[in-house]
Amino acid sequence: MKSATTYRLLFLWLTIALAASCLLSVSLGSVSIPLKSTLGILLGDVTNESWSYIIWNYRIPKTLTAMLVGSGLALSGLLMQTLFRNPLAGPFVLGISSGASLGAALLIMGSSAFAGITTFGLVNDVSVAIAASMGSFLVLLSVMTVAAKVKDTMALLIIGLMFGSITAAIVSVLSYFSNAEQLQQFVFWSFGSVGNLSWRQLLLLFGIVLLGVLLSVHTVKALNALLLGENYAKSLGVNLKKARYVIILATGLLAGGITAFAGPIAFVGLAVPHLARQLFDTTDHKILVPAVLLYGSILMLLCDTVAQVPNDTSVLPINAITSILGAPVVIWLLVRKRKMIF
Amino acid sequence: MLLKEQPLERYKASDLASAISMVLTEPVAAKNMTVVELVALGRHPYTNWMGTLTAVDRTAISNALSVLELEELKQKKCYELSDGQLQRVLIARALAQDTMVMLLDEPTTHLDLYHKVKILKLLKSIAHKANKAVLFTSHEIEMTLQLCDKLLVLNGQDSAFGTPQELIAQGQFEKLFPADTVSFDPTSRGFRIEK
Structure with missing residues (x-):
């Protein structure tokens, strides 16, 4: 445990880092806009209309989405790790994200598998979000039902992985029977993206994440x-x-809602709580909850900046970037400490 | 079961937490906690919804730490402690909870003789000085005979409760084990292995 001043200083540094990464994320993109003009547009300058349109309708929503996604996933990872008292727990390991994938897959590709049932339903972003949230809740509830019977947390994690495998298998079957267009839509969703949200969707995501944070x-x-x-x-x-139900509800809202809007994004939920514990050296959730929120936002913004190849139209799938950066971090932590002390 | 002439079921969870504290055999999950953080968790029943510690809470924590001689280890992490030290930390947490009853489940297992005696003597002084009911389970009959005020001997249907003297006079300990393996010697208040 460190003194309150140390914590305040660390939080100050993190806030500065967050502001810097926000600016970095807003100023980088497929169209090159000088930093000076970016700052000018943010402060209300409207001399260059197309630049101002890009900043306000594309880059700022993207930055805000990245922050919500990063902080929400990191918090859901922290909640899972504490609830199961296992350093390996996270939205992915327990199959919550796979559940969201299942929900989205059923909606996008289910129409050909169960012809007629869902075809009349409108496959838009909001319905995908609802389906994905429901899928993640379903898996979470199954894991919880089993958790009530199985006392061993290690067994529970393995059961979570198995639920993940089952949902992945169902998704494969669905993809096999779906047409090329639906498959493409699903594959693009599963790459993960923080850049396709309208202001209206962003508001909805904000509401979900806020609710999850308040519950936590x-x-x-x-x-x-x-x-x-x-x-x-x-x-x-x-x-x-x-307490169990509140924690699970919060995790389901956070991980499910985010996966629904931004696709499955790996490793943020698992790695950020460990990074935050490393930095703050405490187990007190009064410190850890705000710490993972800040840390998650920063990390996600940086990953998004890496994914957004500067001055080029191509955007790398964000899910791949978080895995490429996140997996080595977890390995490094394990090798350095030799074991994950929780 | 009654507590202050009230059935336990009628207590709210939060009220019960300020009446009974526990030391269990299950290992603490988060070994990365410092000693003082762990002891501070004992103040939970009294803190606000965020768990903010008041001056009263801080006094209770530092008092518990000093009673169990943990001041030097205050900032150590739980994974750095020995079994005996960790047991003292857990008892300090229960003491910080400031309850009239303290229940302990086999507080002396995995400890060597010196640490066993040390823990039990500490418990005795807590019971007498802080005026608490300290109730613990143990397999160490000889030690409890020397240190406890009252014993409950659990022996199937034939259980007995009383001071050590009363129980020895009743011959409760001779009945405990098969006489051809271990026998009880009332004068030395100890068990002897039969050759």
């Missing part, structure tokens, strides 16, 4: 007690059942 903040005391184990938490007066 509300349950911060129970999260700290859970660090001792469930029986200790109970003896400290924590309403275990309620």
Whole structure:
């Protein structure tokens, strides 16, 4: 544990880093806009209309989406790691993201597999979001039902992985029977992207993430007690059942909602809580929750900047970038500490 | 079960937490916690929704740390501690919870003789000085006979409760194990292995 001043200083640094990465993300893109003009447009300059249109309707929504996605996924990872008291837990490992994929796949490609049932339904972004959220909740609830029976958290993680495999298998079957256009739509969704959200969708995503964050903040005391184990938490007066459901609801909203809008984005949820613990050297969720929110935003903005090849029209799939950067980070952490002390 | 003439089921979880504290055998999940952070968690029943520590809470924490002689280890991480030290930290947490009853599940397992005695003596002084009911389970009959005020001998249907003297006089300990393997010697208050 460090002193309150150290924490304040660290938070100040992180905020500065966040501001810098925001600016970096806004100023880089397929059209080259000088930094000076970018700043001018942000401050209300409208001399160059097309540049101003790009900044306000493309780059700022993208930056905001990246921040929401990064912070929300990081927080959901932290919640999962504390709930299962396992350093390997995260939205991906427990099959939540696979559940979202299943929901999206059923909606996009299910029309050919179950001809007539979903064909009349409008396949737009909002319905994909709803389907993906429902898919992630479904998997999360299944994992929880099993969790009530299986006391061993390691077994539970493996069960989560198995749920992931099952959903992946169903997705493969669906892709096999779907036509090229639907397949393409699904594959593009599964690449992950933070750049395709309209202001209206962004607002919806913001609402979902905000709700998830509020639920997590509300349950911060129970999260700290859970660090001792469930029986200790109970003896400290924590309403275990309620705390569990609130944490799961928050995770489902965060991971499900984000995956729905931005596609499955790997490793942010697993890696950021560890990076934040490394930096802040505490287990107190009062510090960790804001820390992972900031850290997740910064990391996601940087990944998005890397994905956005400067001055070129091509954008790399963000999911690949987070994996390429995230997996070595986790390996490095493991090798350095030899074991993941939670 | 009754607590202060009230059935336990009628207590709210939060009220029960300020009446009974526990030390369990299950390992602490987050080994990366510092000693003082872990002890501070004992104040949960009294803090606000965010868990902010008040001056009263801080006094209770530092008091618990000093009673269990943990001031030097305050900033150590749990994974750096020995089993005996960790057990003291867990007892300090229960003490910081400031309850009238403290329940401990086999607080002396995995410890060597010196640390066993040390823990039990600490528990005795907590019970007497802080005026608490300290109840713990143990397999160390000889040690509890020397240190405890009252014992409950669990022996199937035939269980007995009383002071060590009463129980020895009743011959409760002779019945505990098959006499051809271990026998009880009332004068030395100890068990002897039969050759």
